[in-house]
Amino acid sequence: MVALRHDPVTALEAVRRDIDGACRDAGRHPQSVTLLAVSKTYGPGAIEPVIAAGQRVFGENRVQEASAKWPALRERHQGLELHLIGALQSNKAREAIALFDAIHSVDRPSLCAALAKEIQKAGRAPLMFVQVNSGAEPQKAGVLPEHADAFIAACRQSYDLRISGLMCIPPVNEAPAPHFALAAKIARRNGLKLLSMGMSADFALAIRFGATHVRVGTAIFGSRPP
Ligand SMILES: *Cc1c(COP(=O)(O)O)cnc(C)c1O
Numbered sequence: 001m002v003a004l005r006h007d008p009v010t011a012l013e014a015v016r017r018d019i020d021g022a023c024r025d026a027g028r029h030p031q032s033v034t035l036l037a038v039s040k041t042y043g044p045g046a047i048e049p050v051i052a053a054g055q056r057v058f059g060e061n062r063v064q065e066a067s068a069k070w071p072a073l074r075e076r077h078q079g080l081e082l083h084l085i086g087a088l089q090s091n092k093a094r095e096a097i098a099l100f101d102a103i104h105s106v107d108r109p110s111l112c113a114a115l116a117k118e119i120q121k122a123g124r125a126p127l128m129f130v131q132v133n134s135g136a137e138p139q140k141a142g143v144l145p146e147h148a149d150a151f152i153a154a155c156r157q158s159y160d161l162r163i164s165g166l167m168c169i170p171p172v173n174e175a176p177a178p179h180f181a182l183a184a185k186i187a188r189r190n191g192l193k194l195l196s197m198g199m200s201a202d203f204a205l206a207i208r209f210g211a212t213h214v215r216v217g218t219a220i221f222g223s224r225p226p
Helices: 008-026 044-052 063-076 090-099 109-122 145-157 177-189 203-208
Strands: 034-038 057-060 081-084 102-106 127-132 163-168 194-196 213-216
Touching: 008 034, 008 044, 008 203, 044 063, 057 063, 063 081, 063 090, 081 090, 090 109, 102 109, 102 163, 109 145, 127 145, 127 177, 127 194, 145 163, 145 177, 163 177, 177 194, 177 203, 194 213, 203 213
Parallel strands: 034 057, 034 213, 057 081, 081 102, 102 127, 127 163, 163 194
Antiparallel strands: none
């Protein structure tokens, strides 16, 4: 047998069908879920066919990689939306505000201060999500669940940041459902409408728990080089 070459466009269509199916099962409108195609490590040769197939929203986890790749793609294609899903250093806040339409990794006061300052200067604000470290993993970014309410309040009151949602990345070796449920609960009690959760392996489940933004890389582009 010859291994078939991975085709991102066919894979994208399958992911879209699965999202539609999960929405139907959950009694939700398919347009209530935004698919972020996570293109980290992939170059324009892999990304452009996916744009040509109609995908407009992309996720990247590094500011530097995104700033090397996306300005040229944006010149060639209309209406692209770029989301930062990885950690953001405060000293890259200005670059991030200039480059991204959404930031999913707001998780500490020093970053809030940097973002607030750069938003003020730029006169535009990205969509912002607070990242919650739902599994309290020491190596992982995000605020601890028990600190989330106070942190969200501080974002709003001390930094005047308009937070729209929560983001979580469940621990790799645990069932994701309780983490999705926890994020949904914290979002609800803080009046946050958006939930960024669900990746290639579990986006359908995340949709059942209310995800509005699913971040799907491997299931579209194929496995990344280690
Ligand atoms: C890479 C990445 C994803 C996509 O993961 P896949 O398993 O490839 O779908 C989602 N979210 C974040 C934060 C990531 O870094």
